[in-house]
Amino acid sequence: MKKHRTATTRAGKAARALLATLTALALLAAGLVGLVLWQHSYDLREEAxxxxxxxxxxxxxxxxxxxxxxxxxxxxxxxxxGPVDATHDTFYRPIWESLARAGYASLSWNKPGVGGAPGDWLAQSMDDRAAEAADAIAWARGRPDVDGDRIGLWGASQAGWVLPKIAARDTGIRFAIAVSPAIDWHRQGRYNLLAELRRDGASDTETAAALRRRDTVRELLDRSAPYDAYVRAVGRSHAMTAARWRFVSRNHNADATPALPALRGTPVLLVLAGRDLNVDTAETEAVYRRLLPGPGLRVAHYPGAAHSLVAYDVENSPLRLTLTALFAPRALFAEGFLADQRDFLAGLDTGAAAR
Structure with a gap:
């Protein structure tokens, strides 16, 4: 009987310990869920x-x-x-929140074909994208909660070819924030190719072969070759999709320099990452300084940032990237990136008030 009571007591203790453990895990899980929800609650009023x-x-x-x-x-x-939705998979929300703290609203939309939107973004040229943005700005000027005389642009990467075209269409653009913008499609592509080959430790032979393929693709694009000719030339294992080939064929001569002077005299914040594998930031800065001379251009450098302006070490660690995106999304970005944009906009208002 004593042994039976001892076994029963041990079983009871084990059950209570298990229950306590499960309760603790449940509380921890609830706490983590609460933390995620809190971190993803932004000081904004969002309207679809x-x-x-x-x-x-x-x-x-x-x-x-x-x-x-x-x-x-x-x-x-x-x-x-890429196929970007209005929030960029929530990536924009910390930026919107920062801009809202300076009193600014933000407007963004799904690319055509994304999130059920009509159309196909791969069928667009850079001129198409500028026209689309001009239509959105005209719509926004009809809103009573938008100050139509104080509308500006924020654009990243490929948008570097679109922002100047918008400004050329709309002389009412009051400012621009250009984040990691490229200048010339082909030079940017070559820079990106070499940067990624160096990162991956490619041999001289591998690098030479990649550059030969690139030269072949450039020649095919210059003579408007069809997709099947491109696949035969580079091999299916190296080939992009047919839709992407058509997109590249439509846009491969993109160059920011002809339209960039449309931003002359407009306050511009040029945001450059120190560890950008996609864009030659030295070329971008030199071209912006040459074509946008004067005090209106402000250049902000972030030495530890990747092309996305996410901290490079975070972006290149899948675990850190996932955990940061879940539990501290505002900390994804390079130090100062959010505050500097807010300060740039606040400075515009201070300057306007001083005048």
């Missing part, structure tokens, strides 16, 4: 909008400061490459 203008329909988000009816000055977001 449908932009209809110029025969276009764009599905977007208007992110407003949490207080006040406006009218608010507006930052219009122009995406980089």
């Amino acid at each position: 909008v449908t932009i209809r203008h110029g025969g276009r329909t764009l599905e977007g988000v208007l992110a407003l400061p949490p207080n006040g009816r406006g009218p608010h000055p507006l930052v219009v977001f122009v995406h980089g490459d």
